[in-house]
Amino acid sequence: MQPSSAFRRRGPLLSAVALACLVALSGCKGNGDAEAKAAEQKGPEAIPVEAVPASHRAIAASYTGTAPLEARAESQVVAKTSGVALDVLVEEGQPVRAGQTLVRLDAARAALQTAQTNAQMRKLENNFARARQLADQQLMSASDHDQIKYDLENARAANRLANLELSYANVTAPISGVIASRSIKPGNFVQINTPIFRIVDTSKLEAVLNVPERELATLKAGLPVELSVDALPGQTFKGTVDRVAPVVDSGSGTFRVVTAFEGGGLLQPGMFGRVRIDYDNRANALVVPRVALLEDEGDPAVFVVRDGKAARVPVKLGYTDGAWAEVRSGLKAGERVVVAGKAALRDGTKVQLIGQGAEASAAAKPATSTQ
Known part of the structure; x- marks a missing residue:
């Protein structure tokens, strides 16, 4: 059979389309190969x-540790005699100085005892003066003279004791500091040796570090210290190493380093702080x-x-x-x-x-x- 005239007319057109597709496919393959080759030459991307x-x-070698702040001195104030509290002269938070009167107790009984012993002492002093004159004139035996002398010494001791008891009616501060607590009110009956105040000396504060023994050769008294506390974020405080206890505890393998800071300001006993001790510097x-x-x-x-x-x-x-x-x-x-x-x-x-x-x-x- 002979192909129709229509097919003969479409034959060249189909051939042209097929040729164009082959060229396009060849071009795509060529471009892909080129891109892959360029990517291979480029290598991995930079990170x-x-x-x-x-x-x-400047840099410093330092040791850091944590410790609570402690008052250098603290005292429990106790009554040395019994009696009713007539006047309580201080309040919590009030600064006091050593020897300042804090409480006045009822001293009537002690005052009478003092007056009684004082009168007995004066009487014996007069008796001893006359006995000495008689002894000089050999009108009194030596034993009688000595007895009056011993009686006088005993009366003087009893009078000093009575005066001491009378002084105990004024309860005084044993150290300077701040009244941290008070457990007495006017009118209370105070028993002997009963704590009635707690005084804390806040002029100097200490932080005690338990330091590993490997630092024993580096930490010495006088080194500068920097302190930061949780209660005062963003603030630092300067201090020094006050003393070092060079005895290493066999159980923990540590020794005690006591750092000292100026008190009386923002720092207070009981605050927890981070302590840094600089022991060497390179500028x-x-x-x-x-x-x-x-x-x-x-x-x-x-x-x-x-x-x-x-x-x-x-x-x-x-x-x-x-x-x-x-x-x-x-x-x-x-x-x-x-x-x-x-x-x-x-x-x-x-x-x-x-x-x-x-x-x-x-x-x-x-x-x-x-x-």
Whole structure:
């Protein structure tokens, strides 16, 4: 059979369409191969990181610990005699000085006893004066003279005791400080040796640290101390190491370090504080942020940005001070260490600086001419 005339007319058209499709498919394949080859040549994309330069600054070696503040001196005031409280002269929170009268007790009985012993003493003094004259004239025996003398000494002692009991009617402060508590009111009957006040000396405050024995050679009296307390956030207070007890407790392996601070202000006994003792200082140490240190189990190291890649650099560390770590060897000043994004890095990984590190890097590059 001969093909129809219509088919003969469509034959060249179908051939042209087929040829165009083959050309298009060939072009798509060519473009895909080119893109894949370009991506292969380009390699993995750079990982964004933040980096800061290693720099010089002052750094201190320190020991830190926590302890509550304690008053250097504290006293329970007790009544040394019994009696009714006629006057209570101080209130809680009131400052007092040593020897100041705090309470007056009923002293009528003690006053009568004092008057009685005083009269007996005067009588014996007169008797002894006459006995001495008689003894000089040999009109009295030596034994009678001595008996009157001993009686007089006994009367004098009884009078001193009566006066002492009378003085106990005025209850006085044994130390200077602040009345921390009061357990007496006017009209109360006070028993002997009963605590009625508690006085706290807040002029000096102490914090006692139990320090591991490895620090025994570094912590000495007179070292500067810095204190921060939970009750006063954002504030620090200066003090000193007051004394060191160099005996190591065999059970805990620690020794006591007593730090002292000026009181009378915001600091109060009982506040819980963090104590920092600086025992060495370096004025121009090479430091990096502590967040730049790699948290693996190997030797200390950091990632340094060199020629757009991350290089793992081992370092030898010195002192650590807050957010900074001293680098004794392995780095030079100005080298950029990665502080953010280091978890995804490996030695030789391509990196892209972002944040302040990128701005500083761009500013360090020389300007190109536009002419």
